[in-house]
Amino acid sequence: MLGGMQDWPLLVWRLIDHAALNHPNREVISLTVEGPKVCTNWREVRDRARKVAQALVGLGMKPGDRIATLAWNTYRHLECWYGISGMGGVAHTINPRLFEDQIVYIANHAEDRVLFFDLSFVKLVETIAPRLKTIEKFVLLTDRAHMPESSSLDLLCYEELVAAQDGKFDWVDVDEHAPSGLCYTSGTTGHPKGVLYSHRSNVLHAFAASLNDVFGLSAQTVVMPFSPMYHANAWSVPYAAALTGAKLVLAGPHTDAPTLHKLIVDEDVDFTLAVPTVWLSMLQHLEKTGEHLGKLKRVAIGGSAVPRMMIERFQNDHGVAVSQIWGMTELSPIGTSGTPCPDVLAMGPEAKLDAQCKQGRAVFGVEMKIVDDNGAELPRDGVAFGRLLVKGPWTVEQYFKGDGGQVLDADGWFDTGDVATLDALSYMHIVDRSKDVIKSGGEWISSIELENAAVGCPGIAEAAVIGVAHPKWDERPLLVVVRKPDASVTKDDVLAYLSGKIAKWWTPDDVVFVDELPHTATGKLLKTALRDRFRDYRLPTA
Amino acid sequence: MLGGMQDWPLLVWRLIDHAALNHPNREVISLTVEGPKVCTNWREVRDRARKVAQALVGLGMKPGDRIATLAWNTYRHLECWYGISGMGGVAHTINPRLFEDQIVYIANHAEDRVLFFDLSFVKLVETIAPRLKTIEKFVLLTDRAHMPESSSLDLLCYEELVAAQDGKFDWVDVDEHAPSGLCYTSGTTGHPKGVLYSHRSNVLHAFAASLNDVFGLSAQTVVMPFSPMYHANAWSVPYAAALTGAKLVLAGPHTDAPTLHKLIVDEDVDFTLAVPTVWLSMLQHLEKTGEHLGKLKRVAIGGSAVPRMMIERFQNDHGVAVSQIWGMTELSPIGTSGTPCPDVLAMGPEAKLDAQCKQGRAVFGVEMKIVDDNGAELPRDGVAFGRLLVKGPWTVEQYFKGDGGQVLDADGWFDTGDVATLDALSYMHIVDRSKDVIKSGGEWISSIELENAAVGCPGIAEAAVIGVAHPKWDERPLLVVVRKPDASVTKDDVLAYLSGKIAKWWTPDDVVFVDELPHTATGKLLKTALRDRFRDYRLPTA
């Protein structure tokens, strides 16, 4: 027997239709590659997205086809997202910060048929085009006036393509399990693998993202995601903002603190999201200029562990509440959110901060457990740590084309590759990536915690910790540090600073100063490169 | 091609499992029929719900079987909700305020196999038991000490049943489209018909209900639904509170203002929900006692139109924000929510109040349109009104057992039976029920608006307006009024009061004073009864 309720598949285009009908004039503000700030709204975005869908059908695209974008957070990128999914296509967002070889690899692997790209990437696309085997149409996301005079490519002009459509187009009805988007992992730990989001997973995730204990969106919210639309759904903000009718502010190609800051103030942004590195430069900018953050009330930070001092600075100096988010490409991306529960609110300031440094509690729709090396579940006591496994309707089942084989265990759990604790209040705390954790004499040392402690040291701009071979202990931690400009901090200064802040046996066996640290396309430390570089490093203790 | 995300059916027991794991100690407070206030929590509710499920299986119940409840808002009723759905059964909540004949009719129609009921209803159940054709087991929701000494029924004791289980029970995996709950319409306009909620519809609805612009729940919320668990899912609060980890406060059998008020204050309730009649007595109570509402910040009011003065009193006298909710049994029940959008917030106080008197905007997951008598869509201009049609994943597809036949039109729209306008900001305004609207000379008069205007008149406690036959105009409005105790307001007073507040041609042709008005089981005006009573009434203008 089935229930008596309507069959209404969860399709991504319903989000934009809802926004267009119920919040037609709510603004979508966008900085652009061309220069001007463009102000549009949910109705116009919907109307133009429909024309994108219509144009794609005109170009011969069919449901299931992968259509790629190589673009910043702009209204045109947004139109492409909805237009591609709305004609049944798969919006494959490519991260322009990947190496050329990686971009070529994933575009060919995905068999993308059309590529929409921003003016910033004309050179890049011209260079790699000869190696792109499946792309039939190159669409430049600009108007006629900004089209390059000549190009080695046969370029279509986005605005002309849109203008040529009459918009009389019905969104395509597909199964809610049909693919809607595609994103490759960022390659921090290996070759990128594709995660194929479904309409259903994106809509359910948007519901969850909108909840109070996650992003807390409403029709009154003015939200600016610095999380890029080319990676992991921009943390679902372009979907959740449409679901709730929030005003959406997009920073275009800009990533510098002064521009982002001006946009926050000018557009009355009250909520924004980004990875810690973005906030590091923002806080430095604010320190330098003495400026304030306008109407900003809340920030969500994730992608890497959030340093304690960042939470303190936001909350104490700027009155901006911080909540940490943990997620991954394979999770669409949200797994946990660190908004305070009543028990945490009742704590003293230091204990509250401790809780905020954890990655947060599972959102409804994400099941989590930690297991030991034999797969046995570990207690939720805040002490035991083990591999973090997840399950849920927006967790990957298998990578695109079966890459990596069967990635769920027999009970359907996905191994996140992270090592974590879970406490009695259900806050999850990432100890480390399983590939980065340092195995010293059978015990584990968290590289993340050492890094977070080290960046608090005066004179240190950035820090990374890796395990280096040791004859007695197997591995011991090596701290690799970038000094702040003009700083002259020494190894002894650093070790003295760390003393008392970390377990004594965690103390790095050596400190090395470098000019810069290697990063991935999503701004994370690239430890594989660092480990390669220090493969033969001989610790003074060895 | 399908997406690469996990298959994780949306099942109701996942809500309680989520709460038990992530918010184990968050309280569920409950007044009881026996007397004491019981304090339990989400983990205990889950553990005991599992035992309920186990007990039902022990009694021979199978997935798909209907299991009835006749109970107040209590922790035991909550355990039954989750326990029944969790073993694959259908939780059929029966409204104890229905007439005996109606209860007998729906229990037989549903073919309920087990009946859980509160001590308050022993007499009732004993009386109707001989006519209940399918119920095999009668379970009294109490402990051994409170079991009646003798009964014409072979009664099972709930606490004994629970205590006999070891709780080793796996929730039953069913299709997410499988039925989870059953509720009959309240019979305001006709014979009750069953709405068969699915697991999927309940979970999706809980997501929507939790959103900021609907109930805005979080782990910090303390929510008390006065909406009864025996009707329309108690507006989904028992599901949404589990989804978000809110503290849940249940008033048991109590409906009197002093008890509800004490509970709000004692338990730090910050959000609560009820129909207007409950709030009418609460406001009178507050006026009389001069008491305040503790930590209460927000109320959601729905089920009938919210009088303007109620919104004013809450907001101006008590600093409590009001949002109007419109819904119906067939909608699980939420359709719209009246939280202010930025355009409304920017209005002056009177215009803002006008907007708050409307029923609100469609929640994502509810499609709405208004149509004329030929089914042609009407403009969203705040003026044109017509039949309100809806669509969505928690809107009924057909009534239980096909009662009423095909209830969707060819395009899948469900006719709500309400007549409404939609304005440019997408606020929906109920003009009337299509059966209650007064057809005067080819034009429509809204009985609801006349009633809302009339209750503002000093000396009037309650008012109802019905159409009465008129030789020239077909129908003209008759105002039927209950005076406040000791008030001596006259027909002329009332008409003088209304003058200027309503269109002149809407002025009732007569005013009749009565001792009380007939109500339905959900506290609404029973206009069918009123029309019967005044069927041969001769208007002075006729």
Ligand SMILES: Nc1ncnc2c1ncn2[C@@H]1O[C@H](COP(=O)(O)OP(=O)(O)OP(=O)(O)O)[C@@H](O)[C@H]1O
């Ligand atoms: N708040 C956080 N604190 C600590 N680590 C985080 C946090 N949020 C995300 N991460 C880390 O980021 C990972 C997910 O990142 P993402 O999916 O962008 O790609 P990646 O894992 O960096 O790349 P790849 O999977 O290709 O190696 C998580 O598995 C976790 O290790």
Ligand SMILES: Nc1ncnc2c1ncn2[C@@H]1O[C@H](COP(=O)(O)OP(=O)(O)OP(=O)(O)O)[C@@H](O)[C@H]1O
């Ligand atoms: N905020 C509101 N303002 C005006 N009317 C409302 C509001 N909320 C609900 N209603 C009315 O209540 C109806 C839904 O009520 P419910 O499903 O409880 O049963 P009923 O319609 O009263 O009974 P029946 O369908 O058996 O005649 C709506 O169709 C609408 O007429």
Ligand SMILES: [Mg+2]
């Ligand atoms: Mg990864």
Ligand SMILES: [Mg+2]
């Ligand atoms: Mg009805």
